Amino acid sequence: MTSDLAIKTSELSMRYNPGLFAAKRIGLNGLNLEVPQGSIFGYLGQNGAGKTTTIKILMGLQFATGGEAWMLGENVRNSRARNNVGFMPENPYFYEYLTADEALEFYGKLSGMDRDTRRSRSRQLISDFGLSHASKVQLRNYSKGMRQRLGLAQAVLHQPPLVILDEPMSGLDPLGRRDVRNVILSLRDAGQTVFFSSHILSDVEEICDRVCVLDRGRKVAEGAISSLLTGRILEVHLAASGVGAPGLAEVNTLAMRAWHDGALYHVLVDTEEKAQQAKGLIEKSGGVLRVMQPHKESLEEYFVRVTDHSSGDGMGKPALKKDAATPALQSAEKTEA
Amino acid sequence: MVIGTIALNTFREAVRDKILYVLLVFGVLMILISRAIGWVSFGGETKIMTDIGLASIWIFSGMVSIFIGTGLIYKEIDKRTIYTVLSKPTERWHFLMGKYLGLLLTTLVNMLVLSAAFIGYLWFAGAPVTLALAQALFLTFIEMTVITAVAIFFSSASTPILSAIFTTVIFFSGQLTKWVVDLGSHPGVTKSAPWVSDLLYAGYLVSPNLHNFNIRRSAVLASQEMAQLAIPMNEMYACTIYGLAYAAAVLLAAQLVFARRNF
Numbered sequence: 001m002t003s004d005l006a007i008k009t010s011e012l013s014m015r016y017n018p019g020l021f022a023a024k025r026i027g028l029n030g031l032n033l034e035v036p037q038g039s040i041f042g043y044l045g046q047n048g049a050g051k052t053t054t055i056k057i058l059m060g061l062q063f064a065t066g067g068e069a070w071m072l073g074e075n076v077r078n079s080r081a082r083n084n085v086g087f088m089p090e091n092p093y094f095y096e097y098l099t100a101d102e103a104l105e106f107y108g109k110l111s112g113m114d115r116d117t118r119r120s121r122s123r124q125l126i127s128d129f130g131l132s133h134a135s136k137v138q139l140r141n142y143s144k145g146m147r148q149r150l151g152l153a154q155a156v157l158h159q160p161p162l163v164i165l166d167e168p169m170s171g172l173d174p175l176g177r178r179d180v181r182n183v184i185l186s187l188r189d190a191g192q193t194v195f196f197s198s199h200i201l202s203d204v205e206e207i208c209d210r211v212c213v214l215d216r217g218r219k220v221a222e223g224a225i226s227s228l229l230t231g232r233i234l235e236v237h238l239a240a241s242g243v244g245a246p247g248l249a250e251v252n253t254l255a256m257r258a259w260h261d262g263a264l265y266h267v268l269v270d271t272e273e274k275a276q277q278a279k280g281l282i283e284k285s286g287g288v289l290r291v292m293q294p295h296k297e298s299l300e301e302y303f304v305r306v307t308d309h310s311s312g313d314g315m316g317k318p319a320l321k322k323d324a325a326t327p328a329l330q331s332a333e334k335t336e337a
Numbered sequence: 338m339v340i341g342t343i344a345l346n347t348f349r350e351a352v353r354d355k356i357l358y359v360l361l362v363f364g365v366l367m368i369l370i371s372r373a374i375g376w377v378s379f380g381g382e383t384k385i386m387t388d389i390g391l392a393s394i395w396i397f398s399g400m401v402s403i404f405i406g407t408g409l410i411y412k413e414i415d416k417r418t419i420y421t422v423l424s425k426p427t428e429r430w431h432f433l434m435g436k437y438l439g440l441l442l443t444t445l446v447n448m449l450v451l452s453a454a455f456i457g458y459l460w461f462a463g464a465p466v467t468l469a470l471a472q473a474l475f476l477t478f479i480e481m482t483v484i485t486a487v488a489i490f491f492s493s494a495s496t497p498i499l500s501a502i503f504t505t506v507i508f509f510s511g512q513l514t515k516w517v518v519d520l521g522s523h524p525g526v527t528k529s530a531p532w533v534s535d536l537l538y539a540g541y542l543v544s545p546n547l548h549n550f551n552i553r554r555s556a557v558l559a560s561q562e563m564a565q566l567a568i569p570m571n572e573m574y575a576c577t578i579y580g581l582a583y584a585a586a587v588l589l590a591a592q593l594v595f596a597r598r599n600f
Contacts, residue, residue, distance in 0.1 A: 056600070087424040088421075098349075106342065151421075
């Protein structure tokens with residue numbers, strides 16, 4: 001594997017065997033993934049899509065039933081692969097009888113840090129993550145946000161070149177999410193690679209360089225956000241005043257939806273051409289166009305488009321046939337090309 | 338380094354757990370009331386004190402190993418604290434050994450406190466104190482290395498309740514293995530159902546022969562007679578080697594189970 005990749009997986013698969021009489025469940029189905037170094041990589045998918053399974057395989061918590069994975073050139077089956085990786089699990093749990101100072105001391109020792117570096121980094125991180133006031137308090141008394149911050153602190157304690165975060169923004173309030181976003185951006189600025197899974201797509205869209213979308217254990221899209229979101233216009237919103245009755249009737253024939261809010265007449269059309277036509281009709285009938293706002297596809301809408309058509313019950317039931325390539329993957333690959 | 342770090346953290350967990358202190362207090366209380374039992378018993382008062390004191394240390398050390406040990410690995414998995422440990426450059430056997438040694442250290446400290454209270458109380462009561470008592474206490478500790486390994490084995494594969502039941506059964510049935518093999522070799526059994534005899538002998542070979550470590554009765558008698566040794570030293574070395582080898586084998590089995598687990 002080339003060392004310019006932070007993470008690479010090749011046909012990575014995971015099948016769970018729940019017991020003698022239950023059918024095998026597919027967690028991952030032939031995943032091929034490449035995460036370049038120095039990027040922020042968003043890993044997306046519905047519940048049960050296989051995000052946490054992938055992360056657990058990378059971190060040595062689960063063993064893949066097929067395929068291989070590497071982190072920074074080391075096969076993940078080897079514990080050396082975790083030397084230069086920081087990890088925060090979803091809803092991180094810690095030894096509740098420890099204080100933040102003791103917890104970071106413990107994780108620093110496990111990461112092989114020497115005493116002086118360990119202590120100075122712990123002090124710095126406790127201060128940076130706003131835990132100074134509670135550094136001597138047992139973790140059983142920490143709030144969810146404080147645990148999340150400590151989780152991030154232990155993940156970046158030994159300054160690893162690769163940081164893997166499983167749902168780092170899950171359950172946080174807007175300020176907490178902003179803090180996590182800032183930490184991720186500062187890690188990227190320091191040259192570190194951040195690979196994280198999330199359901200909060202607005203955050204992913206805001207900070208990620210690349211994303212991969214997973215559906216029922218299979219990759220359905222991967223690429224730079226700028227190449228996946230091509231600026232496709234979903235609808236155009238027009239708002240006008242003083243439109244005459246004949247004009248209104250003509251504009252309504254173009255509209256997906258039209259309504260009057262008492263002051264302005266609003267129209268939604270689905271293409272730019274129709275928007276130009278509607279604009280012409282409004283002006284022709286003596287109206288004044290106040291708003292003409294195209295609405296481009298967001299990451300959330302893209303995500304729904306590439307996963308929703310194939311999700312069936314929406315509960316992330318695994319696809320069983322490997323050859324059932326989804327149209328979504330084809331479209332994503334075309335876009336990437 | 339990693340094993341030591343995990344061991345010390347396990348020890349810290351036990352020290353900050355109330356159950357350790359509850360067991361310690363009860364252990365010390367048992368030692369203290371042994372004199373009262375001596376007053377109302379036939380025979381030597383100091384003999385009863387020594388007898389009850391040694392038995393209390395054995396039973397309360399066993400309880401520490403069982404009650405703390407059987408939940409040790411399961412709790413890590415259930416509370417997901419294992420995620421942040423195994424995701425570090427840590428081998429799984431490091432984790433298992435760290436937990437084992439941490440619990441053993443807890444048991445050792447518990448035994449040292451109880452033994453100090455026991456010896457101090459005997460000395461205060463004017464009872465004879467000889468090296469034979471140290472031999473009995475040492476072999477009790479070796480027995481705990483086996484029980485702790487058994488507790489860790491079950492904890493890495495099962496729930497705390499089941500682990501506690503299995504470990505407790507082994508803790509007590511291990512005292513009876515000699516009786517079981519004697520039963521199997523009885524002419525009545527060997528003639529009418531030789532397969533029962535074979536089965537009992539197989540059970541004897543597989544289960545830990547914990548009665549090997551029980552020299553408490555000999556130690557009490559030896560100390561009463563002011564003899565220095567309860568059993569010859571070479572016998573004690575053999576018991577020690579047996580205990581450590583058995584604990585190592587159980588830990589190896591625990592590692593074979595633990596190394597394949599998905600979390």
